[in-house]
Amino acid sequence: MKPLTPRTVMVAVAALGAQPAVAEQNNTFNLGEIQISAPRDETLSTGGSVIDLKDIRLHDRETVGSALTLAPGVNLGYIGGRAEQVVFVRGFDRLQVPVFIDGIPTYVPYDGNIDLGRFTTYDLSRIQVDKGFASLLYGPNTLGGAINLVTRRPTQAFEGEVGGGLELTDHGNVNAYRSYANVGSNQGLWWVQGGVSYVDYDYTLLPDDFKPTNNQQGTGRRENSNHRDSKFSFKVGFTPSETDEYVLGYVQQEGSKGQPPYAGDLPTTGQRARWWEWPRSDNTSVFIATKTGFGEHALKTRVYHDTFKNSLESFTYRNGVVGALQPGFPSKYDDESSGFSVEGDLALSEANRMGIAYHxxxxxxxxxxxxxPQTHFRDQTQSIALEDTLRLNDIFSVVGGVSYNYRKSLDAQNYGTNASSPSQATRYDEPTGSNDAVNAQLGLFANTNPLLGTHDDGQLRLTVARKSRFATIKDRYSTRFGTVIPSPDLKSERATHYELGYSGQIAPQWKLDAALFVANIEDSIQNVTVPAQPNCAAPCGQYQNIAKARNQGVELGINGDLGNWELAANYTWLDRENLSDHDLHPTDTPRHSAFGSASWHLGDWQYTASVEAASRRYNTSDGNQMAPGYAVYNLKSGYRFSNDVLIEGGIRNLFDRLYEYSEGYPEMGRQYFVQFNVPL
Incomplete structure (x- = not known):
């Protein structure tokens, strides 16, 4: 992108003068929430975290991945080979902690992956992070927890916001734009909510300390780092009574991106030096969500249809020169998911509430x-769950639950070589398979105010949970370009979680969340070397359920007020151990990570400073690739006008720190930004 021009400056100033501000809406779409409920409509503190819109906007978390790091126990990561932003929840990866949007699972059916850098936060009201003791009503595959993106529901006759901004590099060039709008209306018997957003990065700038390599030239601009994402969401709801609601929703996301090449010190290989581009990465979702009350009981349903379409192009790349499209490309996915869930909320007595769900x-x-030729795979997954909460007295409550999950492969039509025709690539049928799993959990919760004679809302918890995750289509059938034998009967991974925790006030304006946790993982899926076969190149591998591991650690989170100051901090100590082979290192998570922020209110001005820090992390299990520890500082200030309009400006990575989540894939250097928000 070109440097700042007078026209660019005029457009930016005009936008800022157009009454910018931040609309602090906390209007939550309750039908999109999934949680363990106590009798008398009280909510138990089960060890999860809620990241609300106020904090997302305060810290300018544009993507879901970056927003999730505001919660203790969550680490941001980067899959360099695919340019994907991911998170780890207590050491569990994106396959083991599925993402939901308003309670509906969203992931690519083939491999279960999701790039959280493509999911923006502008239309959300909150992000719910549930860890080991996540509600069984979510459905299958919540081995390490669940992440639920909850959108908005209007409460006023008319409400909305318009916002946007631009980013500038250290060289004074504008390299990114963003804009968004949310509008809603609640008319009593019906309501409507809509949102749009657009993010455009021409490139990102590397820190000045970066030393050029053959694949990353010394221009300062990160090679192939462009990405664009647009999103449109719409919901219309009918509310004939206080207990009934019927909602139709539509979401469309369109994106494109490049994959920056490996720029580290290790000798480059064909894989590390590759030049990949995704000219298309689109998701579309249509859903119906309902709630019908029957006295003290309620019935919820969700019906949905999602499509995932993307295209990947791979070009030859050597010494910074991009060549021709490689054979076998473009690679195109055309995936879809259809499903429904039925959830009952039954008040068995004043002290006993039961949830039941089928997915x-x-x-x-x-x-x-x-x-x-085109490959074709089809899976069906079902789940039934019971979850009961019983209040024993004013102090103690017990939560117990059990679920049964079943997955069956209905079609597995692959392309490549197989044992019957090892010398010729053809389309052929793989054996189908199935798997089932029983999950269960039990928790004891104690209110501390009657115990201690205080008036806070503190709660102690002691929980145990047994969870599972089914192997994906890719786990079971991908040949990894002829180097892996398929495993149609691959079993599910299992984990047993133990947690002791506390959540509540420790002073009138201060809240503490603390947890000790241990998770023992069994039947973890791992690639194992097997004897060479005619259709599998040496060294030949196969994915099997052999690995055992343990994740354990401590989480601390605190926030509160000191006069005109708002302070928040969290810290996580995470110890992961591969029990099957102590010489192999768990990858992509640091042992220590922390976040801290301070906001100072001075009249209509607000100043915010924050820091994110983490210790080193292994990126390969043999320890050959490692990303060093870092501390990155951010600073911004904002002014709120009398009409509630807000303008802000700030600096990300204040000291231009060279840091990485994955070795060889440096993150963005110092970046300046200016932005606005206009309440409507």
């Missing part, structure tokens, strides 16, 4: 590499 999901994966 059905049908996943279809189609792919085509270049001119090769």
């Amino acid at each position: 059905f999901k049908d996943d279809v994966h189609r792919s085509r590499d270049g001119a090769n």
Whole structure:
């Protein structure tokens, strides 16, 4: 992108003068929430975290991945080979902690992956992070927890906001734009909510300390770092009574991105030096959500259909020169998921509330590499769950639950070589398989105010949970370009979670969250070397359920007020151990991570400073690749006008720190920004 021009400056100033501000809406779409409820509509503190809109905006967390780091126990990561932003929750990865949007699972059916850098936060009201003791009503595959993105529901006859901004590099160039708008209306018997957003990065700038390599030239601009994302969401709801609600929703996301090449010190290989581009990465979702009351009981349903379409192009790349499109590309996915869930909320007595849920999901994966024939896979997954909360007295409550999950492969049509025709690539049928799993959990909760004679809302918890995750289509059937034998009967991974925690006030304006946790993981899926076969190149591998591991640690989170100051901090100590092979290192998570922020209110001005820090992390299990520890500082200030309009400006990575989540893939250097928000 070109340096700042007079026209660019005029547009920016005009936008800022157009009454910018931040609309602090906390209007939550309650039908999109999933949580363990106590009798008398009280909510138990089960060890999860809630990141609300106020904090997302305060710390300018544009993507879901970056927003999730505001919660203790969550680490941000980067999959360099795919340019994907991911998170780890207590050491569990994106396959083991699924993402939901308003209670509906969202991931690519083939591999279960999701790039959280493509999901923006502008239309959200909150993000719910549930850890080991996540509600069984979520459905299957919540081995390490669940992440639920909860959108908005209007409460006023008319409400909305318009916002946007631009970013500038250290060289004074504008390299990114963003804009968004949310509008809603509640008319009593019906309501409507809509949102749009657009983010455009022409490139990102590297820190000045970066030393150029063959694959990353010394221009300062990160090679192939452009990305664009647009999103449109719409919901319309009908509310004939206080207990009934019927909602139709639609979400469309469109994106494109490049994958910056490996820029580290290790000798480059064909894989590290590759130049990949995604000209298309689109998700579309249509859903119906309902709630019908029957006296003290309620019935909720969700019906949805999601499509996932993307295209990947790979070009030859050597010494900074991009060549021709490689054979077998473009690689295109055409996936879809259809499903529904039925959830009952039953008040068995004043002190006893039960939840019951049934989930059905049908996943279809189609792919085509270049001119090769199209592959076709289809899975069906079902789950039934019971969850009961019993209040024993004013102090103690017990939560127990059990679920049964079942997955079956209905179609597995692959392309490549197999044992019957090892010398010729053809389309053929793989064996189908199935798997089931029983999950269960039990928790004891104690209110501390009757115990201690205080008036706070503190709560102690002691929980145990047994969870599972089914192997994905990719886990079971991908040949990894002829180097892996498929495993149609691959079993589910299992984990047993133990937690002792506290959540509540420690002073009138201060809240503390603390937890000790241990998770023992069994049947973890790992690639194992097996004897060479005609259709599998040496060294030949196969994914099997052999690995055992342990994740344990401590979480601390605190926030409160000191006069005109708002302070918040969290710290996580995470110890992961591979029990199957002590010489192999768990990857992509630091042992120590922390976040801290301070906001000072001075009249209509607000100043905010924050720091994110983490210790080193291994990026490969043999320890050959490692990202060093870092501390990154951010600073911004904002002014709120009398009409509630806000303008802000600030600096990210204040000291231009060279840091990485994945070795060889440096993050963005110092970045300046100016932004606005206008309440409507």
